[in-house]
Amino acid sequence: MNAKPNRWVAVLLAVFLQLAAMLYVARPGWALFYLLLPLTVGVLGEIHLGDPDGRNVAAAIQLAILLTCAVHAYHLARTYPGEKRRPAYSRWYGLLGAAAALLLVLTTVRAFIGEPHxxxxxxxxxxxxxxxxxxxxxxxxxxxxxxxxxxxxxxxxxxxxxxxxxxxxxxxxxxxxxxxxxxxxxxxxxxxxxxxxxxxxxxxxxxxxxxxxxxxxxxxxxxxxxxxxxxxxxxxxxxxxxxxxxxxxxxxxxxxxxxxxxxxxxxxxxxxxxxxxxxxxxxxxxxxxxxxxxxxxxxxxxxxxx
Known part of the structure; x- marks a missing residue:
């Protein structure tokens, strides 16, 4: 099975987890980028949560990242070479494994190392x-x-x-x-x-x-x-x-x-x-x-x- 990534599946994944969307279209570099960027914006938003302007700016940036990733994922899925074999991490079991690994890392850090309050x-x-x-x-x-x-x-x-x-x-x-x-x-x-x-x-x-x-x-x-x-x-x-x-x-x-x-x-x-x-x-x-x-x-x- 070597089906091209579905464009609308890529968009749907981008709405919920940008990391998964980029892995789905076999772009691990972009997956890392879309993982770190929202995390950075989220941390800055937490720091300025008491500032309405800062909170609004952070929310607007997060929305812009989501929309940009959705468009980007759609484009990459549409232009994915039909003859190129999709790697294992881009298939459903790979995506589930990546999501589980990310959740495990975040939970471990929050539970055992440091936590924001x-x-x-x-x-x-x-x-x-x-x-x-x-x-x-x-x-x-x-x-x-x-x-x-x-x-x-x-x-x-x-x-x-x-x-x-x-x-x-x-x-x-x-x-x-x-x-x-x-x-x-x-x-x-x-x-x-x-x-x-x-x-x-x-x-x-x-x-x-x-x-x-x-x-x-x-x-x-x-x-x-x-x-x-x-x-x-x-x-x-x-x-x-x-x-x-x-x-x-x-x-x-x-x-x-x-x-x-x-x-x-x-x-x-x-x-x-x-x-x-x-x-x-x-x-x-x-x-x-x-x-x-x-x-x-x-x-x-x-x-x-x-």
Whole structure:
């Protein structure tokens, strides 16, 4: 069997998967091009998702790529030499194999190596603006999943230190990913009172910087820089702090926390972590809903793309 590629099949494939369309007409070089180009545009679109203009431009480019590929595939199928034997990868079983291989690679990368997360909350300002894209390292943190499917769980082998930003499954609903600042490791004693953070009875170094001005509301908030080891990060505080005693809910190991009018002191249980938001007075975190179990941690944030 050496039938020429069907022009309309090529167009149909181009609508759904440009890679498959170009393999179908036996053009692997173009297949690679149409694989990388939409991926690049998609990544740029994710980065600028909070920008309506950038989002619209990315969508328009993706549509232009699809239409161009459809026309290109139609032309290549129509002009395919009738005497030329079609390679195995251009036949149905080859196309299925290529699609399966691509899906396997993408799933493996997302599950075991790195995964993007969109962060909509105000709780990590000024470090993470609302709508920012977080690139999370997953390898070494034992919670390997993608597209809602868990493939493997294992103990954490990569280091976590105070000051890291981690992504984790919210303890009350593990389907929801959260991102917070890691403040307390297993066995630590964490105190937060009157806007001051103390870990293991040692005050965390803090210095005031220029006020943070909310770009949308023009609200002026007090900004500080905290230092934990080699990690420095910015936080913001408001004049009125959270009423933690009234906000705190029932959670596992709640008996390890003592709530007072001006703050809270918690002893972090083994295999658990204490996290807080950098927007200290606008963040529901371990002060409110408790500790993060080790097996809930998805990974450590490596890049923040506003």
């Amino acid at each position: 969109r962060f909509p909350s105000l709780a990590m300002r000024p470090t993470i603006p609302p709508g920012a894209l977080l690139i999370t390292q997953k390898w070494g943190y034992g919670n390997y999943s993608a597209y809602g499917i868990h493939f493997h769980r294992s103990p954490i082998t990569s280091p976590l230190v105070r000051g890291d930003i981690i992504v984790f499954e919210y303890p009350a609903d593990r389907s929801v990913p959260f991102a917070k600042r890691l403040i307390g490791l297993p066995g630590d004693r964490v105190t937060y009172k009157d806007g001051r953070l103390v870990v293991n009875d040692v005050p965390v170094a803090s210095r005031q910087t220029a006020d943070f001005i909310d770009p949308k509301t023009s609200e002026r908030l007090h900004a500080f820089v905290e230092s934990q080891g080699d990690i420095e990060y910015s936080i913001i505080r408001q004049k009125e702090g959270l009423n933690l005693s009234s906000m705190a809910i029932s959670f596992p190991h709640r008996d390890r926390c003592i709530y007072e009018a001006d703050g809270v002191t918690c002893e972090v249980p083994p295999a658990h972590y204490f996290v807080m938001g950098d927007n200290r007075d606008q963040s529901a975190d371990s002060r409110v809903w408790g500790f993060v179990p080790a097996d809930h941690i998805i990974g450590k944030v490596r890049y923040i793309l506003p």
